[in-house]
Amino acid sequence: TQNNITASIEYVIVDQKQVNIFYSLHTEKYKALDTKPEVFDKNNKFLECALSYGDSNETNDLKMITLDFIDKNVPDFISLKLNVKDIGEYFKEAEIKDNNTDDVFDSHNRTNEEKSEYLTEFEFDIELDPNYTAQGQTLILNKEFEVDGQILVLSTVEIYPTHMRINFADNDKNTKWLKALNFHIKDEKGKIFDKRSNGISATGSTDSPMMVSHRLESSFFAKSKELTLFIDEVTWLDKKDNTVKIDLVNNKSDTFSEYYKLQSTKKYLNSWKVEFIVTSTKANHMFNLFNGTYYDDKGNEYYINNSSTTSGLYDDKGNNTLKENQFIQTLYLTDYHEDTVYLEPVFTSIYKVDNPIEIKIK
Numbered sequence: 001t002q003n004n005i006t007a008s009i010e011y012v013i014v015d016q017k018q019v020n021i022f023y024s025l026h027t028e029k030y031k032a033l034d035t036k037p038e039v040f041d042k043n044n045k046f047l048e049c050a051l052s053y054g055d056s057n058e059t060n061d062l063k064m065i066t067l068d069f070i071d072k073n074v075p076d077f078i079s080l081k082l083n084v085k086d087i088g089e090y091f092k093e094a095e096i097k098d099n100n101t102d103d104v105f106d107s108h109n110r111t112n113e114e115k116s117e118y119l120t121e122f123e124f125d126i127e128l129d130p131n132y133t134a135q136g137q138t139l140i141l142n143k144e145f146e147v148d149g150q151i152l153v154l155s156t157v158e159i160y161p162t163h164m165r166i167n168f169a170d171n172d173k174n175t176k177w178l179k180a181l182n183f184h185i186k187d188e189k190g191k192i193f194d195k196r197s198n199g200i201s202a203t204g205s206t207d208s209p210m211m212v213s214h215r216l217e218s219s220f221f222a223k224s225k226e227l228t229l230f231i232d233e234v235t236w237l238d239k240k241d242n243t244v245k246i247d248l249v250n251n252k253s254d255t256f257s258e259y260y261k262l263q264s265t266k267k268y269l270n271s272w273k274v275e276f277i278v279t280s281t282k283a284n285h286m287f288n289l290f291n292g293t294y295y296d297d298k299g300n301e302y303y304i305n306n307s308s309t310t311s312g313l314y315d316d317k318g319n320n321t322l323k324e325n326q327f328i329q330t331l332y333l334t335d336y337h338e339d340t341v342y343l344e345p346v347f348t349s350i351y352k353v354d355n356p357i358e359i360k361i362k
């Protein structure tokens with residue numbers, strides 16, 4: 001207990017590739033707390049893993065941190081640091097208004113660290129039993145299949161207590177990169193294992209934009225004897241035509257897509273605000289349409305520090321003009337002096353399979 005806050009590690013779920021840490025923060029003094037977790041090894045060096053955590057800021061709620069070790073095994077020791085700050089006042093701030101230039105960009109550029117200092121830091125040393133971290137099974141398949149004119153290889157399937165991974169390889173002749181899948185696995189009893197809906201759902205490759213490994217619920221405890229993979233939708237990124245050119249001054253784009261439409265561009269001093277209407281394949285599903293980098297005509301690279309999504313675009317009468325499966329994606333190009341920008345979309349096309357592709361795993 002520190003500074004009127006009590007931090008507790010409630011329980012830990014661990015296997016060979018993943019650690020899930022459940023913890024709580026109890027306080028009577030603060031209404032909303034934000035936690036930034038950090039993990040270190042025995043030598044107090046940052047632990048190499050993909051870290052994700054829930055966005056609940058309510059005090060006394062159970063919170064979860066997931067450590068995903070992509071191509072390494074879980075270590076036998078983890079040092080966890082929880083950096084805690086009070087954000088109760090932050091949520092009371094007024095919404096940003098477009099007609100106030102300073103508010104639009106200053107508020108988006110300020111980090112939480114500038115708005116609120118850490119109240120306290122908690123440190124926990126977690127020792128893991130190798131008898132539990134060693135569990136897991138890898139099935140080597142190397143099964144080739146075709147979808148939407150592209151050749152993919154289901155190379156391996158990894159089965160762990162916390163999740164399953166299906167891993168794919170590309171073909172040099174392909175014209176598109178695999179970005180996402182709509183899929184599930186079914187066993188001989190008819191039990192379905194769906195893809196992950198939270199945490200890390202897929203991981204990429206260091207030498208290409210392809211998402212090579214995809215996660216789903218685990219069949220480990222079901223003790224399934226037979227497993228079959230079903231794929232009914234594939235999301236692609238073109239290998240060549242994978243940038244969107246925006247004429248910021250004239251509010252025009254030379255790229256057509258059924259999934260997004262340029263709504264507006266507005267200049268504030270030396271910065272730009274760019275809005276898109278995005279059409280999702282699912283109702284009430286919002287996501288980041290573009291990657292975090294953008295370019296000018298000379299190929300200079302910039303980074304999107306701030307973006308936002310909203311489900312409403314209202315007319316003068318207060319009516320929402322968006323459809324149920326649409327939302328607004330807003331990008332803030334801070335201190336960008338050019339008239340043209342090149343953005344990188346996360347995907348360029350989605351292919352729906354008429355008859356689901358079936359691949360026998362075991």
